[in-house]
Amino acid sequence: MNLFSLGCLSASLLAHQIFLMQILSYTQWYHFAFMIMSIALLGFGTSGTVLSLYQKRFLKKPEISFSILPGATAIAILVTHWLSQKVALDPYLLFWQWKRLPYIIVYYLLTFFPFLLGALAIGLTFLVGQRSIGKLYFVNLVGSGLGAMLGLWGVSELRPENLPLVSSGLVLLSLLPVKSPIPIKLTPLAVFILYFFRPTTLHVSEYKSLPKTLLLPDAKIVAEKPSVTGFLQAVQSSALRFAPGLSLSFRGNIPPQTGVFNNAEMAGSLLDTNEKHEFLSYSTEALPYALVPAPRVFVAGIGTGTEALRALQGGARSVRGVELSPALVEWISPKFALNPNVAISVGNARSTLMQDLSEYDIISIPILEGFASSAAGMSALAEDYLFTVESFRLMIQRLKERGLLAISSWLKMPERSSLKILTTLIEAAEAEGLPPDTNLRAIKSWGTMTAVLSKSPFSKAQLEAFEKFRDQMSFESVSISEELLSFRERADFYRNHPFRVIPATDNKPYFSHFFEWKSLPYLFKHFGVQGIAYFELGFVILLVTLAQVIPLSFALILFPVAAKLVRPSGKVLTYFGSLGLGFLFVEMGLIQNLVLFFGHPIYAVSVVITSLLIFSGLGSLASRALYQRLPEAQKLAAYTIATLLLAILYLNSPLITLVLIAPLAFFMGIPFPVGISRLENEVLPWALSINGFMSVISTGLATLVAVEWGISWVFIGAALLYGTAALSSNFAKPQQA
């Protein structure tokens, strides 16, 4: 396969990963998407195993393989996608009904197949062109980098069902320079045209909010907007009313609203900004406006704009709101365009407050996520730099002398998120020299809690207003136990609590992760085995994914050895395994390091992936020349990478990280092609399979390390892995059995 074809195919496979993640996040849920994609990506490793077994057959007529394999990939992308929408996939039912297992296995196979075919073509290209592996790997990496960009573009511009057309179309492009019989070229084109005119309808799980809402009387989708943060849809129905956590004292009317759905889950509602909505004041979230007159308000995560309306109704002089989703800001900004007191911008609240030195009377974090995802622990593994001790401290610093920090959340049963908000506020207050016993108050309704931390002790008038608001709304005060307020007893409280209620920090920014290994007996005893899955779903899915991926990977790595096609070499296994694991560890560590700097995870992901792949590509391009001059180039490169990683960790400065990415990535491009060039032809596919499988394992493993031990250990782990690669880099050429 020539370089153009290789680049197109590499770009296609990476873009297709992003597309499938988005399609699965839309039709199912993100965490299942993660599990299914991990299995699908085993296609890369499996291609190495298949090449080990059948390389002679593939190499007999490589030109045929090079036209058939990409053609089959282009067809498989569309056909497997079409078929996958016919599978009644309800992964949630799996926790309850084991007979659903075949459905998920079929789904795994359908998503796995295009990656296997595409990776076979790439692996075969490496095998045939082993002598110029540096150049080939360069094209592979740069193609993947461009594919990542194209993937993000596709997700932000196209409807989910059209995304596979882009990845399939890219593979078709790769076929252009390939000499092959006309039918082999035309068949994928015919499938492409057919899909273009008859794209499949996506089968959204009937248990997601959107399909259920569409069952309501006269419900219709009135607007849609693809976006990098999810596919936004607006639905109108005369029976759609959204008033989360409404007080039982409210007797008025709640008007029908336009519901906003992000990836088919309810994300809030768009209210008429010209009207007064009394019900907004009947929520625990309205508490701060009862305590501070005419405040200047900052809203972290303004969502559909409800909190801005609540603040204005509560007498706010001005409201500044930031929101991560650019598409949502595009929708809500015109609604407030005529109000000069409201300013809404795209961004991360924490980064905005770091740059904006203004002081506010109220900084509010409204309830950010839907009850469902919150209750099921779906965000457990999502990094959230807003709910950390450091973030709360910054917010306290941006408050005026008598300002309030107000944070609301759903009440989860068993209680954990509201408790963790209190512990985080207490530790942040103490770190800022504020006594929590006099400066912290909280109220709860049947479903929500709002905690307010004042920069000065509450005045008598404020305490009276607090009690009046609580009683009028039929809310209750939340008592903050002595155990929590006492620094000494708090450590015991954290240790003895069945859930992880110790505050999140920037090193472990996983506020929604409540899982403790010691929770298992508690959950099992009280709620049975399904309770574990339901209350801590995100973490359970990660463990389930690793439990599937690790044994499968090792079985497939060892299969050619067991079949006596490769004589096992511990050093080859260690070297390519460490590189496979290490690359993704570095990627994840760097993204985390830069999220706050860029203000939006998407920008951090884009910068890190693109620069890593492109500079690694350049390193790969230079690897041959380096290796010829320096026989230990791969060892030196691996040691340099380990050193640079430790330097980034030690210096802990986003600017330095940005400067060091280029040299780091350049060196990261060297060990793989140099290692490949040292291998005998028969062993090369085995090395590819080791590298491919370990890359998949590393995604889950790096997350596990970050969640359990902190992001600094992801860097240390990456440095250790590259160090290990350096130590095992002098592998003797293994002999064919």
Place this chain on the structure above:
Amino acid sequence: MKLALLIALCFLALAEDSFTTLRNKMVDSQIVARGISDPATVRAMRKVPRHLLVPPDKVSAAYDDGPLPIGFGQTISQPYIVALMTELSRPKPEHGVLEIGTGSGYQAAVLSEIVKEVFTIEIVPELGNQGKERLQKLGCKNVTVKIADGYYGWKEKAPFDAIIVTAAAEHIPPPLIEQLKEGGRMVIPVGHAFFVQNLVLVEKQKGGKITSRNIIPVAFVPFQREKK
């Protein structure tokens, strides 16, 4: 011919007998064992043939310890949850009860065994019609089904001694609180229909004061509670 009919009737009787055995087992192991003690509730749970209210392909699982999908993203609740919601509503023979979310009709059928009148509202027409048909076949003459938006309750029949909401919501509809009698109770699952919901008990005390209590987390799958 007569012999064939006789044999068929015998088989039917045997099948019914086996369902009765399964139902009694369900009540003993899933309901009484978990602490449901209200005699009227237990009696009703023993009597209502759940297998006649589930889709035909789910009949064999009708008495399993869990909810079952009935289409349109809805489920027939786990028997324990139906019993718990019934018991929490403290039904009496003279009561008029409003149910929001007819679904399969099972909750209405259980209530109809205990109270004087059951009014049930379903927003999805297909489900409402199916539920109505099933309840008619069961002979639940004191149940009235209406296809409408349950959010507004049933003003003409209000006030109610109890309201049971079987469809999850993210807030408690004010019209339902209005239509609850003083001293009445409302049981409502709050949250997403497919994930973890909080089962909330709302009480309207004499004088109109409203209080609420979170009872247990409930979800699509059963959460085995400790034996009380």
